[in-house]
Amino acid sequence: MPMATPIIQVENLVKSYGDVQAVRGVSFSVEEGEVFGLLGPNGAGKTSTVEILEGLRDLDGGRVSVCGLDPQRDSQALKHEIGAALQSTSLPDKLRVMEALRLFSSFYKRRRNPEELLKRFGLEEKRNTFYSQLSGGQKQRLALAMALVNDPKVLFFDEPTAGLDPQVRREIYDIIEELKHEKKTIVMTTHYIEEAERLCDRVAIVDHGKVVALGTPRELKTRSGGTTRIEVRLARPETDGALKKLEGVADAREVDGAYVIHSHRAPQTIVAIVKHLEAQGNELVSLEIASPSLEDVFIEMTGRRLRD
Amino acid sequence: MRNFATLTRMRIQLTLRNRMFLFFTVLMPFAFFFLYAGVFAKGQPIVVKFFFGPVISLTVMGSFWGLSAALVMFREQGILRRFHVTPVTASDMLASSIVANYILMFPTVLLEFLFARYIFHVTHFGDLLAAFILISVGTISFASLGLVVASVTNTMQETQVINQLLWLPLIFLSGATFPLAFLPHVVQKVSLFLPATYLVQGLQRAIFNSLPIWQLGVQVGSLTFWAILTFFLSTQLFRWEPEVKVPRNAKLLVLATAIPFLLLGLWENKFGNIPAQAQSAYDSLSAPAKSSPPPDSQKESDSPKEPDSPK
Numbered sequence: 131m132p133m134a135t136p137i138i139q140v141e142n143l144v145k146s147y148g149d150v151q152a153v154r155g156v157s158f159s160v161e162e163g164e165v166f167g168l169l170g171p172n173g174a175g176k177t178s179t180v181e182i183l184e185g186l187r188d189l190d191g192g193r194v195s196v197c198g199l200d201p202q203r204d205s206q207a208l209k210h211e212i213g214a215a216l217q218s219t220s221l222p223d224k225l226r227v228m229e230a231l232r233l234f235s236s237f238y239k240r241r242r243n244p245e246e247l248l249k250r251f252g253l254e255e256k257r258n259t260f261y262s263q264l265s266g267g268q269k270q271r272l273a274l275a276m277a278l279v280n281d282p283k284v285l286f287f288d289e290p291t292a293g294l295d296p297q298v299r300r301e302i303y304d305i306i307e308e309l310k311h312e313k314k315t316i317v318m319t320t321h322y323i324e325e326a327e328r329l330c331d332r333v334a335i336v337d338h339g340k341v342v343a344l345g346t347p348r349e350l351k352t353r354s355g356g357t358t359r360i361e362v363r364l365a366r367p368e369t370d371g372a373l374k375k376l377e378g379v380a381d382a383r384e385v386d387g388a389y390v391i392h393s394h395r396a397p398q399t400i401v402a403i404v405k406h407l408e409a410q411g412n413e414l415v416s417l418e419i420a421s422p423s424l425e426d427v428f429i430e431m432t433g434r435r436l437r438d
Numbered sequence: 439m440r441n442f443a444t445l446t447r448m449r450i451q452l453t454l455r456n457r458m459f460l461f462f463t464v465l466m467p468f469a470f471f472f473l474y475a476g477v478f479a480k481g482q483p484i485v486v487k488f489f490f491g492p493v494i495s496l497t498v499m500g501s502f503w504g505l506s507a508a509l510v511m512f513r514e515q516g517i518l519r520r521f522h523v524t525p526v527t528a529s530d531m532l533a534s535s536i537v538a539n540y541i542l543m544f545p546t547v548l549l550e551f552l553f554a555r556y557i558f559h560v561t562h563f564g565d566l567l568a569a570f571i572l573i574s575v576g577t578i579s580f581a582s583l584g585l586v587v588a589s590v591t592n593t594m595q596e597t598q599v600i601n602q603l604l605w606l607p608l609i610f611l612s613g614a615t616f617p618l619a620f621l622p623h624v625v626q627k628v629s630l631f632l633p634a635t636y637l638v639q640g641l642q643r644a645i646f647n648s649l650p651i652w653q654l655g656v657q658v659g660s661l662t663f664w665a666i667l668t669f670f671l672s673t674q675l676f677r678w679e680p681e682v683k684v685p686r687n688a689k690l691l692v693l694a695t696a697i698p699f700l701l702l703g704l705w706e707n708k709f710g711n712i713p714a715q716a717q718s719a720y721d722s723l724s725a726p727a728k729s730s731p732p733p734d735s736q737k738e739s740d741s742p743k744e745p746d747s748p749k
Contacts, residue, residue, distance in 0.1 A: 184523055185523075186522055186678075186679075209523065209524060216519055216520065219517070220515045221517060225448070225452065229451070233444060233445075236444045237524045237525050
């Protein structure tokens with residue numbers, strides 16, 4: 131396919147709530163069939179960005195277009211083209227699973243067979259169960275199924291696995307991967323590194339309402355220079371400066387009481403660290419070695435961890 | 439239009455699954471009915487008929503409790519948010535709650551008619567068309583009031599407080615509990631500023647005095663106008679998101695719902711004869727029955743100097 135215009139375009143988006151600027155000049159675009167992730171800590175402006183794209187909130191500045199439509203002006207038309215699993219939503223307690231799927235599909239011009247969605251999301255046995263009696267994972271699967279009732283062109287998943295246990299989280303990953311194979315365009319927000327690395331074609335790292343880095347997970351990781359990540363905890367605090375001067379070290383910084391060191395030559399660096407500590411009379415409490423992850427990119431860009 | 443219909447069906451379904459509904463929409467009105475018909479009217483058909491309009495009004499006015507509570511709950515739990523990403527509009531949402539409420543209320547009213555007919559032997563219900571129209575506009579207007587309350591309050595607690603504040607004057611000052619003829623002159627003057635008074639008195643005149651619809655123009659007209667205004671306001675004030683708080687000027691807009699009856703009250707106080715009509719209806723009740731059936735407060739109502747004589 132020749133390069134068509136992106137299905138989603140965001141230019142210099144700005145959104146404030148009172149005095150608080152939640153989104154300060156976010157720009158990105160999403161191609162059709164792409165899974166695009168907004169990765170960042172809570173309160174980074176991810177949800178606001180997505181809700182503006184969905185037409186739920188008005189923007190204060192910049193321009194956005196989704197499926198060639200302006201979410202603010204053409205929100206009614208846009209809603210037929212998109213599907214969404216929002217954060218902090220719910221359904222009436224006494225609504226049954228199948229009723230919910232039927233009800234929501236009745237709102238759209240284009241529809242998918244609710245029976246088929248029920249089967250696909252493993253909710254067949256729960257078809258007559260009240261919403262209030264579903265488990266967290268079942269509620270989330272229903273939320274994803276409901277996002278598909280109109281066979282949308284673009285899907286928005288806002289923190290699709292927040293608060294779910296690891297097993298359920300993997301189930302949700304499988305579902306999203308399946309949708310990815312169907313060439314659905316998906317925009318998802320997350321604060322889980324693993325999720326972004328595994329599911330997204332491209333990731334925008336968002337912090338304090340700004341995109342601090344954007345690219346494929348691989349691109350972003352190689353941006354940390356093909357280094358190895360060494361994380362150490364020490365008995366007594368150490369100045370960054372000293373660690374930075376050790377052999378092979380590209381970068382060293384303190385993050386939440388630990389020291390994250392990026393090294394071009396990990397073995398030599400580790401030996402150097404141990405020697406240095408011995409000379410200082412300091413002690414090594416723990417040491418972890420890993421290849422760099424998106425988290426390192428995040429730390430590099432913001433000086434903070436992503437965890438909340 | 440289709441969204442509106444499916445939403446209405448959902449609302450009816452959900453309400454029927456809710457035990458609170460059974461209490462507020464079915465049990466409470468019946469309790470009022472039997473209290474009035476059995477205790478106040480001592481089962482005398484003519485007196486039951488006299489109280490029937492006020493009793494039905496209580497059922498009709500009760501609409502705003504359920505509607506405001508349901509809408510606030512939907513918003514607080516993030517249910518409205520979910521509907522907001524679909525093509526459903528605010529008017530779909532609001533109109534469906536009003537229509538669902540109307541459909542659910544009708545069996546209760548019908549049962550009250552049947553009880554009056556077969557348990558208390560009321561043989562004739564005056565002008566049924568006029569009663570039907572008043573019940574309809576009454577239900578719609580009070581339901582819309584509930585939606586406005588839901589939109590100007592931020593929490594369930596606030597909603598319940600406002601509901602109480604509205605409910606008490608509506609039932610005590612309108613003639614719905616104590617007949618208007620009983621009430622002190624000053625209170626009668628105040629009552630003419632309340633929409634409830636026009637519903638209660640209108641229904642009583644239609645049922646007890648068999649007044650046809652064209653002689654109840656003031657009541658039907660004012661309530662219809664109020665229903666439209668209140669519904670329009672509820673669409674303007676509607677909020678999908680729980681965290682979006684009510685803007686201050688929106689609270690002022692709410693005062694607009696009071697304007698029609700403020701003006702009508704001024705007019706009726708000067709030129710109208712609603713209290714006098716209520717008095718003569720009440721008098722006609724005690725004349726043939728040769729006794730005053732309602733309890734004590736006969737002495738309290740010794741301000742019989744009505745502003746004008748019945749025409």
